[in-house]
Amino acid sequence: MNNLTGNMDALDNTDRIYFAPLLPWQKVLWLQLTERVLKQQSLPHALLAAGMQGMGKRAFVWRLVAWLLCRERGTHPLGACEVCESCQWLKSGTHPSLQVLPLVSMPISAESDALQEKSSSTKDKKRR
Numbered sequence: 001m002n003n004l005t006g007n008m009d010a011l012d013n014t015d016r017i018y019f020a021p022l023l024p025w026q027k028v029l030w031l032q033l034t035e036r037v038l039k040q041q042s043l044p045h046a047l048l049a050a051g052m053q054g055m056g057k058r059a060f061v062w063r064l065v066a067w068l069l070c071r072e073r074g075t076h077p078l079g080a081c082e083v084c085e086s087c088q089w090l091k092s093g094t095h096p097s098l099q100v101l102p103l104v105s106m107p108i109s110a111e112s113d114a115l116q117e118k119s120s121s122t123k124d125k126k127r128r
Helices: 003-019 024-038 057-069 085-093 112-128
Strands: none
Touching: 003 057, 003 085, 024 057, 057 085
């Protein structure tokens, strides 16, 4: 495999998340959210995707993000069109209206938070 092919594989994997198929248990929620947007009603300022691991939460959220940014969403109620300028920006990872923050490890308890602080203060002392 050459470097060019490897880069193309990476691009293919990146854009798949935005255009992943809806899973059967996601369809009702998808219709509720998209109908609300199409009727010119606003979405809440935040949405929390919670549930068991492996249920497709991440893919659902990225699909919704792609659809919300898609310029043809009015004619594509089941997902982003994949061909408009906005969808092309998503595919290339350069959409100007999308900022993805890095994942940060959250403390599970006050005890683990204290351990993290202790280890970082130990590292600081070693640097001096």
